[in-house]
Amino acid sequence: MRDANEHTITEAVLDRFADTPDPRLKTVLLSLVRHLHDFARDVELTTGEWAYAIDYLTRTGQICSDTRQEFILLSDVLGLSMLVDAINHRQPEGATETTVLGPFHVEGAPQPAHGADISGGLPGERLLVEGAVTAAEGAPVPDATVEVWSADQEGFYDVQRTDLGGPALRATFTTDAAGRFHFWTVMPAFYPIPDDGPVGTLLNASERHPFRPAHVHFMISAPGHEQLVTHIFADDSPYLDSDAVFxxxxxxxxxxxxxxxxTAPDGRVLPEPWRHLRRQFGLKQDGTARARP
Amino acid sequence: MRDANEHTITEAVLDRFADTPDPRLKTVLLSLVRHLHDFARDVELTTGEWAYAIDYLTRTGQICSDTRQEFILLSDVLGLSMLVDAINHRQPEGATETTVLGPFHVEGAPQPAHGADISGGLPGERLLVEGAVTAAEGAPVPDATVEVWSADQEGFYDVQRTDLGGPALRATFTTDAAGRFHFWTVMPAFYPIPDDGPVGTLLNASERHPFRPAHVHFMISAPGHEQLVTHIFADDSPYLDSDAVFxxxxxxxxxxxxxxxxTAPDGRVLPEPWRHLRRQFGLKQDGTARARP
Known part of the structure; x- marks a missing residue:
């Protein structure tokens, strides 16, 4: 192929990917090339804008670290993360809805006993979380793995703080025979996603705020069921109608x-006012995806 | 906006960018969101594929350095670089066609005298390049800045070698009163683009070769004219019909x-056979872009 012009180059590139052995990879690459080229043609992308994009993507990659994932943030603020979530979690009746994983999940969280205080001594309103895990049709799911994590009362996750000795506000529990778990933590605050990098530049340039409403993360796994990744949001939080990541x-x-x-239901004595979240989580049985709507 | 589903989320994200003050940025962002979401919906991108893409882009950013630009390479092998080039250089009659900048241009190259040998002592067939810079209608352009760079006989640029004491096979000349320049170098070889990183993984997975046909780069600037970024390819090189970057x-x-x-035209005595490239470069006057075809 020589002399490709701004119209013929797309077919030339598609031809070049024609021998991709994996059929799914081929499908994804061909669609990616079509949409990427259509975008550049639609806006008549300038050389300067292209160069800015190259530099922007490079900076986005280079700011990533063990505790920061700027490409996930970028996907989040462009609504791509929630779109992929929606495509992949067409939930049947009775299954809890899903939402973004976010960049603050950490593998290998502590595994305290039921009823433990996971706040690591951080200040804030005490919060008792009582959860029940069920199958979509309502039967309890014992021995489910429940990972929880949240921000503190200042809106920071433990990995964003340098003044902590170890993990805080995150833990892994296993549901009991009745499919239940409970723990103490502190009431999370709404918070800005990290906005001192390329994603912050984008939000600023488009006059978008970086805030997410207050929430607790749950990731729940059990044999025979799809892993559930979700949050529970507090109904008195600001930004419920304009979550930066949709x-x-x-x-x-x-x-x-x-x-x-x-005295709380588990016998703990609270000298100050406290908060109480009770919530049921319905798991989706493997292989019960709804058809494409 | 709450409860966005896989169809309504796109409008929700577009709404969120509605207050972008810069009208061009707004146009680009709205188009980017539409095409990105359409891509994800078209292929029903899975969560695992999304996670792979996040990691792939992160690795692409992290391998970039002062002498390596993997995102430019990625843009090149997806045909985006040549598409942007075509959109931005609708050349009028008499103006030399453009091609990709590539990742090996370096600012501040040496400025030797006309007729200099810029090979830095590297072995290879000696090559005399005689160039003439004209306006599109044919008048010579004196005092034009001509940057040249190329690979060596093994297909490596100076910045890819660790055994060189400084720049080689690159220089900046200024055209004389007749718009001419000339220099000695060595015959460049065809070469693979760097394929030991994420771009190599992509080429390998799609059974594409990484090679570019042999060429010399030229970047020519003169007041009143658009900067010309191009190559001249050797007609006896392999890969002219399948350049990895189109x-x-x-x-x-x-x-x-x-x-x-x-004895060469400039009086230099060559004991071995040598090569000779003579080429005219037509610059495009500022503001003479053709209409969108």
Missing amino acids: GVKNSLIETFEHRDPG | GVKNSLIETFEHRDPG
Whole structure:
């Protein structure tokens, strides 16, 4: 192929990928080339804009570290993460809706006993979380693995702080015979996604705020069921209608109830007012995806 | 916006970019979101594929350095670089066609006298390049800045070698009163683009070779004219029909003529056979772009 012009080059590139042995990879690459070229033609992308994009993507890669994933953030603020989530989680009736994983999940969180305080001594309103894991049709799921993590009352995750000795506000539990788990933490605050890098530049240039409403993350796995990745949002948080990453679903908003000082259901005595979240999580059985809507 | 689904999320994201103050940035972002979302929907991108893409882009950014630009390479092998080149250089009659910049241009190359040998002592067939810079209508352009660079006989640029004391096979000249320049170098070889990183993984997975046909780069600037970025390809090189980056145009292919040992036009005595490239470069006057075809 010689002399490709701005119209013929797309077919030339598609031809070059024609021998891709893996059929799925071939499908994805051909579609990627078509859409990428259509984008450049639609906006008549200038050489300067192309060079800016090259530099932007390079900076986005280079700011990534063990504790920061700027490409996930970029995917999040462009709505791609929630789109991929929606495509891959066409939930049947009774299954809890999903939302973004986010960049703050950490493998290998501590595994304390049920009822533990996972706050690592961080200040804030005490929050008791009582959860129940069920199959979509309502039967309890014992021995499910439940990973939880959240921001603190200042809106920071443990990996964003340098003043902590180890993990905080994250843990892994296993559901009991009745499919239940519970733990103590602190009430999370709404927070800005990290906006001191390329994603912040994009938000700033488009006059978008970087905030996410207050939420607790849950990732729940059990044999025979699809892994559930979701949050539960607090109904009194700001930004429920303008989450920077488009992650809010009405079915995931709950009242984190205000409780007076006194004795909690697990016998713990609280000298200050505390909060209480009770929530059921419905897992989707493997192989029960809905058809494409 | 809450409860966006796989169809409504695109409008939700477009709405969020609606306040972008710069109208051009807004146009580019809205188009980018539409095409990115259409791509994900068309292929029903899986969560695993999305995660692979995040990691792939991160690795692409992290392998970039002062002497390696993997995102330019990625743009090149996807044909995006040549598409952007075509959109931005709708050349009028008499103006030399353009091609990719490539990742091996270096600012601040040496400025030797006309007739200098820029090979830095590297072995290879001696090559005399005699160039003439004209305006599109044919008038010579004196005092034009001509940057030249090329690979060596093994297909490596100076910045890819660790055994050189400084720049080689690259220089900056200024055209004389007749718009002319000339220099000695060595005959460049065809070469693979760097294929030990993410771009190599892509080429390998799609059974594409990484080679570019032999060429010399030229970047020519003069007041009142658009900067010309192009190559001249050797007509006896392999890969003219399958350049890994889609950069070959018929009008940029020349015979690098074989000459017998003896005295060259500039008086230099050659004990071995040598090669000879003579080429005219037509600059495009500022503001003379053709209409969109």
